Amino acid sequence: MLRIKIPYGRSSIALDIDEKQLIGLFRPVDVKDVKETEKMLSNSIENPIEGRSLSNFVFQGKKVAVAVDDITRVTPLRMILPILLEKIEAAGVRKSSIKIVIALGTHRSMTDREIRDRYGAEIVEEYSIINHECHDSKELLSMGKLPGDVPILINKHFMKADVRIGVGNIIPHFTAGWSGGSKILLPGLAGEETVAGMHYYGAKTIPNALGEYENKPRAVMDTFAETVGLHMIVNTVLTRGGKIAGVYSGDFVKAHRRGVQHSRRLYGIAIPSLADITVSGSYPADIDFWQAEKALYSASLSTRRGGGILLITPCPEGISSTHKEWADLLAYNSEELEETIESKKVDDLTAASLALCVAKTREPFTVCICSDGISDKEADKLHFKKFDNPKEALKFLDGKLDKSTKKLVLTHGGDTYPILREN
Numbered sequence: 001m002l003r004i005k006i007p008y009g010r011s012s013i014a015l016d017i018d019e020k021q022l023i024g025l026f027r028p029v030d031v032k033d034v035k036e037t038e039k040m041l042s043n044s045i046e047n048p049i050e051g052r053s054l055s056n057f058v059f060q061g062k063k064v065a066v067a068v069d070d071i072t073r074v075t076p077l078r079m080i081l082p083i084l085l086e087k088i089e090a091a092g093v094r095k096s097s098i099k100i101v102i103a104l105g106t107h108r109s110m111t112d113r114e115i116r117d118r119y120g121a122e123i124v125e126e127y128s129i130i131n132h133e134c135h136d137s138k139e140l141l142s143m144g145k146l147p148g149d150v151p152i153l154i155n156k157h158f159m160k161a162d163v164r165i166g167v168g169n170i171i172p173h174f175t176a177g178w179s180g181g182s183k184i185l186l187p188g189l190a191g192e193e194t195v196a197g198m199h200y201y202g203a204k205t206i207p208n209a210l211g212e213y214e215n216k217p218r219a220v221m222d223t224f225a226e227t228v229g230l231h232m233i234v235n236t237v238l239t240r241g242g243k244i245a246g247v248y249s250g251d252f253v254k255a256h257r258r259g260v261q262h263s264r265r266l267y268g269i270a271i272p273s274l275a276d277i278t279v280s281g282s283y284p285a286d287i288d289f290w291q292a293e294k295a296l297y298s299a300s301l302s303t304r305r306g307g308g309i310l311l312i313t314p315c316p317e318g319i320s321s322t323h324k325e326w327a328d329l330l331a332y333n334s335e336e337l338e339e340t341i342e343s344k345k346v347d348d349l350t351a352a353s354l355a356l357c358v359a360k361t362r363e364p365f366t367v368c369i370c371s372d373g374i375s376d377k378e379a380d381k382l383h384f385k386k387f388d389n390p391k392e393a394l395k396f397l398d399g400k401l402d403k404s405t406k407k408l409v410l411t412h413g414g415d416t417y418p419i420l421r422e423n
Contacts, residue, residue, distance in 0.1 A: 006390075006411055007283035009314040013370065015279065015390040023275050023408040026302075028240040028415055029266045037244040041083050044234070048250030049258055051232055058163050060092030065161030067103045067184045068168075071114050072291055074242055074284055075169040078120045084167070084234060085127070100129040101158050103166075103188025106195055106350050107290075108322045109133075130157060134192040143228055146194075146220055148201050153191025154228045166225075166233045166252065170263040172417035174297035174357065175202050177212040178263060180235040181256030182225035190224065196349030198224075200341065203356040208297045211268060211417035213260060225252050237262045240412065268417045274304040275408035277397050279390065282313035285414030289313070289374065289382075290320040293354070295413030296361055302408050302418035305364040308397035310390060311413075315373030319382075323348055329355035331381040334363060358382075366400060368393040 001016040004025060034040065046053060058064060066084065069075050081100075088098060100119070102110055109131040116124050123129070132155050133139045141159050143152040158164060166184035173179045187195040202209065202217035209215040230252045237246040237259055245266065248259035280299035282292035292313040299309040319327045325348045332340065337356045346352040362383060369384040370393055379386035387393035398405055410416045 004409055004411075006279070006281035006312045006409075008281065008312060009286050009316070013312055013390060015394070017394075017407055017409070021405060021407050023273060023406050024271065025409045025411065026269045026271060026416065026418065027411040028269065031239050031245060031266065033239060033241070033243045034245055038079065038083060040244065041080060041247050044247035044249040045084060045087055048232065048255065049248060050254035051250035054087055054232070055091055057231060058088055058091040058093060062093055062162045063097045063099075063160065064088055064093055064163045064165065065099045065101055065158045067101050067158060067164070067166045067189055068119070069184065069188065070102055070104050070107055070110055071118055072107060072285070072287055073169060074238060075167065075236060076238070076242070076244060077118060077167065079244070080167055080234060080236070081119060081123050084165070085123075095126055098127055099157055099161065100127055101155055101189060102129065102131050103184050104132045104134065105187035105190070106134050106192055106322060132189050134190065134195060137191075140191045146197070146223055148197060148220075150197030150201065150220070151191070151193050152224060152227055153194045154185070155189040158189050159228065164229055164231050166230055167235075168233070169236045169238060170248070170256070170259045171415050172211050172263075172267050172298075174208050174210045174294060175199065176218050176221060177209045177215050178260045180259060181233060181252050182221040182230060184233070185228065185230055186221045186224040192350065194224070196353060199350050199353035200356075203353045203360070207357040207360040208300060210297045210301060211264070211419070213257065222253055235259045237266065239266070264417070267415055268419050270421050271302055271408065271418050272421055273406070274420065275302055275307065276304060276401055276405035277308040277310065277394070277407045278303040278410060279310045279312065279394075279407065280410040280413030282311065282414045283412050286314050286316075288315050288317040288320050290323065290326070290354070292414065293358055295410070296358065296367070298410055298413040298416045298418060300361050300365065302410065303365060308366045308368065308401055308405075310393050310397065311367065311369045311371070311384070312390060313369070313371050315371050318373050319378055320351070323351040326351040326355060327378055327381050330358060332359065334359040366397065368397060
């Protein structure tokens with residue numbers, strides 16, 4: 001037996017697998033930490049990819065807004081922000097003319113303590129930082145419509161700035177293909193109706209776009225950013241250990257796609273064959289199932305249809321702390337969900353759309369879950385079989401499928417993009 005440890009919040013969970021049944025243990029590529037990362041950041045900002053340098057559009061008298069991601073992401077903002085803000089101020093912009101807007105999308109607002117921990121005490125004390133409020137129409141501007149009759153609603157504080165910059169990180173993502181780029185604005189700083197429309201469009205067209213360079217939801221995000229105006233991005237690619245491996249600044253499309261190529265080399269993992277059973281840990285997407293669902297999309301790409309998936313995730317905040325209806329929506333199958341959405345019988349279209357993505361992704365598989373944060377009742381609504389430990393879960397899946405099942409393990413399922421070698 002081979003003992004394998006799966007990251008689980010701040011600790012880990014161990015499981016034993018017969019080596020004869022193990023296809024492999026897969027996780028993002030481990031690369032050496034890059035030295036002089038601050039210099040790399042500085043050089044990237046000063047030498048943008050397919051875009052104007054800061055000195056060409058940031059100068060005295062300008063108002064600048066910087067969109068940053070929240071606690072559900074791992075972007076090293078405590079390193080990025082001081083360097084970026086120093087360069088903005090060096091161009092003649094006063095601190096009072098700079099606003100940092102937390103791109104929450106539909107996530108809950110960050111607390112004062114979380115904001116201080118995430119961005120640094122000095123940043124909090126010297127700059128204006130606000131939470132985006134997607135549900136408050138008074139905080140949004142309307143700027144027309146996107147394809148599919150989706151309204152363009154954007155944070156008004158971000159739009160009041162003369163110069164608008166987005167900061168994020170690039171990893172595989174099931175809706176956008178890859179995070180980063182224009183995603184900092186949609187869903188990051190968009191109104192709830194816009195976020196919902198984009199997610200439903202994605203659920204209908206491509207419920208799992210994980211790892212795809214170009215896809216329909218990403219095209220909508222790019223159109224949104226082009227319409228409202230995103231002047232520059234600063235995107236990182238991180239090592240598995242969270243260190244900076246590369247920085248891509250400049251045009252929100254060209255710089256982002258360059259960063260995607262780098263990220264794919266780290267997070268796009270070649271697997272020799274599809275497994276009968278995939279064990280997928282959600283790390284680092286651990287806070288709630290709204291984040292941890294990422295592990296399901298990764299596992300669906302490494303498992304044969306009709307096979308089994310074991311999700312291992314702590315989810316200390318349960319199913320979702322902000323989308324209270326989501327658990328009930330997840331109880332529907334995909335056909336029922338589409339009918340419910342089309343008949344306009346849902347109050348939370350974003351939650352319903354992501355429920356549709358989950359339903360379409362889980363239906364070809366038997367899914368089990370080990371989680372301290374998901375109750376037995378919630379697991380039933382998810383159509384998952386809950387177990388207290390992975391040993392019992394694997395025993396159940398072996399008995400349901402075949403005792404000689406071939407197994408595959410994704411230790412960092414929240415970040416991993418499995419690629420079948422023949423593809």
